[in-house]
C-alpha cells in the first residue's frame with residue numbers, strides 16, 4: 001500500500017510538468033495525445049514490472065488518461081487542434097490565434113499607451129496578418145477616430161518596425177500614400193476605420209491622445 005502511494009506521489013510530480021510548444025513551433029494535439037498515452041501506459045507497466053499493483057491511476061493534463069490493470073484509455077479534454085490556441089486569456093481580454101487583446105479606452109500619447117500596456121505585461125498591438133487586421137476591425141467597435149498601434153520608425157526614419165518584437169513589418173495595411181513623413185516627425189503608427197476596413201497611417205508620437213489595444217501571448 002505504501003509503495004503504491006509512493007508511486008502515485010511520483011506520478012503526480014512527473015505529470016505536473018507543463019507542456020508548452022517551442023517558440024515558432026505548433027504542436028498537433030492528436031500526436032501529443034498519442035505520445036502522452038504512451039507515457040502513461042509505460043508508467044503503469046513499469047509499476048507492475050517493479051512489483052507495484054496500481055489498481056487505478058488518473059493522469060490529468062490536456063489529455064485525461066485512466067489506467068487500470070487491464071490497460072489505459074485517453075481522451076482529449078479540449079477539441080482545438082493546436083495547444084497554442086488552447087490557452088485561455090485573462091478575464092476582459094479577447095482571444096485570437098493564441099494571443100490576448102484588450103482595448104484601453106482612455107486617451108494617451110503613443111509612449112504613454114506603450115507604458116500602460118507594459119504594466120499589463122503586454123505590448124502595444126502589433127498586427128501581423130490580414131486575418132488579424134480583419135478580426136480587430138470586427139471585434140473592437142467601441143472606439144472612434146483612431147487608436148495607436150505599436151509600429152514605429154523612430155529609431156531609423158522610414159524603417160518601420162514593431163515595438164513589441166523589434167521586427168520589420170512583414171504584413172501592412174497602410175493607407176494609400178502612407179506612411180508619408182516629409183518632416184521626419186511622424187514616427188508612430190495608428191489605425192482607423194475606413195470603407196469597412198482597418199487602415200494604418202503615421203502620426204507624430206505625442207501629437208495626439210488616443211485609445212490603444214494591448215496584446216500579449218495567451
Ligand SMILES: [Ca+2]
Nearest residue numbers: 153181186187
Ligand atoms: Ca517617420
